Amino acid sequence: MxxxxxxxxxxxxxxxxxxxxxxxxxxxxxxxxxxxxxxxxxxxxxxxxxxxxxxxxxxxxxxxxxxxxxxxxxxxxxxxxxxxxxxxxxxxxxxxxxxxxxxxxxxxxxxxxxxxxxxxxxxxxxxxxxxxxxxxxGIDPGFANDVLPLAMTSLSQRIDELRCLEIADYSTYYQPVVMKTIFGFGQPMDETPILLYPGVLAMGWGSVVRQLAAGLGVRLDEPLVERHERVAADRDYSTVSVDIAEGTMAALHFEVIGQVGGVDRVVLEHYTRTHPDQCPDWPKPAEGDGCYRILISGEPEMTVEFTHRGEHGDHNVSGMIITAMRLVNxxxxxxxxxxxxxxxxxxxxxxxxxxxxxx
The missing domain is CATH 3.40.50.720 (NAD(P)-binding Rossmann-like Domain)
Structure with missing residues (x-):
């Protein structure tokens, strides 16, 4: 039909x-x-x-x-x-x-x-x-941190922690409102972007943590825990969405954590750069400029790395494609x-x- x-x-x-x-x-x-x-x-x-x-x-x-x-x-x-x-x-x-x-x-x-x-x-x-x-x-929130990690847990004998990461360079991601106003890239470090107001991370990605917990039959402590780290630009950068002057916000790491009895059990984590040379001590994709990584601690230990790229090589374009196709399909x-x-x-x-x- x-x-x-x-x-x-x-x-x-x-x-x-x-x-x-x-x-x-x-x-x-x-x-x-x-x-x-x-x-x-x-x-x-x-x-x-x-x-x-x-x-x-x-x-x-x-x-x-x-x-x-x-x-x-x-x-x-x-x-x-x-x-x-x-x-x-x-x-x-x-x-x-x-x-x-x-x-x-x-x-x-x-x-x-x-x-x-x-x-x-x-x-x-x-x-x-x-x-x-x-x-x-979509893809995140979506397949990369609902269907994919839950499918992987079907192989587990014991789960100590389920952690879903996005590790990506957003320099070619065209969403000016998201990049500048919501994330705060290119804005002064003494200003708090919308995303980092208390409770906003838990609203934006808490659905991921709660759905994973529901899929695993776990009752989480309330409220969810938020952690973040902001990094200032060491020089001027230019992205397709926003120009980033030296000293303004250029990179962001955040976590939304579901705990049980005060112990981290289900974690959504993002490492977001606006240039691949930034924050060399942060995790990087095994290949390319972006990936989703699933880490399952327990018995056995498991890691899954999901990468994507468009026919012309850009992972932000293919990110839009996989978001669209998760819906269409x-x-x-x-x-x-x-x-x-x-x-x-x-x-x-x-x-x-x-x-x-x-x-």
């Missing part, structure tokens, strides 16, 4: 989602939403850089797209700076009977213990009203899922079915 899909936004993730929807034989792109008036009326194939038209014209008419009654919306719009407004959008889609896979807000990856119960009840009520499901995922499973909020713990294995290259 072919599922009718609307792509919601055509930015750094959305353009790759369009290409992915087009590549899957079981999906049909029937609509595209854009916020930029300059994109209205342009073909989806052009916006995705496919070099050919798809016969679907972008619009900013929200009601017209909902009236199409698609089976699913692939939602990749920016949500980091409008979390609760975005949640309202997603609820309205589900209430209208449209299943949704979304890259954010990431707190919805596993919001239990983070979001207000009344808000979670609204999502579940919308699911019952529309008989539709909502799944928020989940569409059928989410359409078949129970109504309401669906997490990775609820879904069957998601694969790249239908994507094997043909002669």
């Amino acid at each position: 072919t599922l009718r899909v609307v792509e919601w936004s055509t930015g750094t993730v959305g353009r790759h989602a369009i290409a992915g929807i087009d590549a899957r034989p079981d999906l049909e792109l029937v609509g595209v939403w854009v916020s930029d008036l300059a994109k209205v009326g342009r073909d989806a194939g052009e916006l995705a850089g496919l070099g050919r038209d798809l016969g679907v014209v972008a619009t900013n008419d929200r009601d017209a797209l909902i009236a199409l009654k698609p089976d699913c919306i692939v939602h990749t719009a920016m949500t980091d700076d409008r979390i609760f407004e975005a949640i309202d959008d997603l609820i309205s889609f589900v209430e209208a009977g449209i299943n949704v896979v979304s890259s954010g807000p990431v707190v919805l990856q596993f919001p239990a213990g983070i979001l207000d119960v009344d808000l979670l009840d609204r999502i579940e009520a919308a699911g019952r009203t529309g008989n539709a499901s909502l799944h928020v995922n 989940s569409v059928a499973a989410v359409v078949d899922a129970k109504p309401g909020l669906v997490t990775a713990l609820d879904l069957p294995p998601v694969t790249g079915r239908g994507l094997v290259a043909r002669p």
Whole structure:
């Protein structure tokens, strides 16, 4: 059965989602939403850089797209700076009977213990009203720190600590709001960026820690623990999102920790550089400029390193692709899922079915 899909936004993730929807034989792109008036009326194939038209014209008419009654919306719009407004959008889609896979807000990856119960009840009520499901995922938060580490723990005899790391150079990551305003890169060291206000790290990545704990059947101490380390630039740097002057913030290491009895048991950790030469004492990928690393301490000790790169070599581009495709490839499973909020713990294995290259 072919599922009718609307792509919601055509930015750094959305353009790759369009290409992915087009590549899957079981999906049909029937609509595209854009916020930029300059994109209205342009073909989806052009916006995705496919070099050919798809016969679907972008619009900013929200009601017209909902009236199409698609089976699913692939939602990749920016949500980091409008979390609760975005949640309202997603609820309205589900209430209208449209299943949704979304890259954010990431707190919805596993919001239990983070979001207000009344808000979670609204999502579940919308699911019952529309008989539709909502799944928020991607790569981080997402596959790299939910499905992948939990699959690895199936090999464990004893688990002392589960640690999920992102180690990456963000110099080619184009998200100016995220890089400058949220992370604080290029900002004075005596200013606190939004990400490092107390509780924000636990809101942004606590869903990862809590979902892993739920998958392992562990009850965590409350609240989650946050740790961070900021590093000033030793010289001027330039990235695609922000210029970083000497002495301003250039690198960030943070942890969100789930403890049991005061002992670290489930940890989400990021080492974020804005140039590969920074912080030589920090962990580095075994190859390339970025990786996800799973460390399982116990019996046996296990390490998994997951790297990715685009056809042209840039890991930040491929990071957008794998984020998009985790959503696109989940569409059928989410359409078949129970109504309401669906997490990775609820879904069957998601694969790249239908994507094997043909002669």
